Amino acid sequence: MQKAILRGETINLIEKRWKNRREYLKQPLQRNELFCPLCESKVEMHWALPAKRISHFKHKIQRDCTYGVGESEEHNLGKLKLYEYLKETLASKLETIQVEHFLPDSKQVADIFILFKTGQKWVVEYQRSNISSEDIRKRRLLYKSLNITDIWICGENLVKEDELVTVSLRNAAQELQYKGKFGSASLITFNPIKEEISIFRGLERLNLNSFTISDIFKCQLNELCFNVWGILIVIRII
Ligand SMILES: [Zn+2]
Structure with a gap:
């Protein structure tokens, strides 16, 4: 998934304004406040440097939410x-x-x-x-x-x-x-x-x-x- 909610705001990793904000999003203050837009449970950001995979969010614990499931x-x-x-x-x-x-x-x-x-x-x-x-x-x-x-x-x-x-x-x-x-x-x-x-x-x-x-x-x-x-x-x- 490319989207998460941070303090009421939608973060969309493919939008230009988020593309250079990896460091900001990785800080604990942001990192611990990222939620799934659909089920509102916690998500974590996967954004490595150098990039091995496309940056994305993933549920911390996968329950029964369908958002992002099966996305290779x-x-x-x-x-x-x-x-x-x-x-x-x-x-x-x-x-x-x-x-x-x-x-x-x-x-x-x-x-x-x-x-x-x-x-x-x-x-x-x-x-x-x-x-x-x-x-x-x-x-x-x-x-x-x-x-x-x-x-x-x-x-x-x-x-x-x-x-x-x-x-x-x-x-x-x-x-x-x-x-x-x-x-x-x-x-x-x-x-x-x-x-x-x-x-x-x-x-x-x-x-x-x-x-x-x-x-x-x-x-x-x-x-x-x-x-x-x-x-x-x-x-x-x-
Ligand atoms: Zn979810």
């Missing part, structure tokens, strides 16, 4: 790269874009929340942990009930490319297939290290985890684009 280094990296990219490319249309945005009505923390000048709302979820179908459906229904368009991008770890024409999808990836108007299913993944987007098209179940595909389209993050309905389009840069 790759998850944080992917989330931040998607955030930076969307912030830049959608800039002229944005009212606000937030990382780890708390939605009080559904008590969810969205990886990336976008409010457009038109009033339209999106969340972008970067999913790397193999959570259950039930959890995914619950989250999607909550977004729907709030009239928020939800876009899910899987980690490359949820898909294994077996051969040219088949792939294995882990459970969360199966649940996050995008079903097009004409019944064809596709899936989008992001590899944050390579900054590579893969789009698996024409997915059809072969057996339990194995799917046939019509093709895989690979591109770099800077070619990724969504239309106003949150549907993926890709701009080929020549």
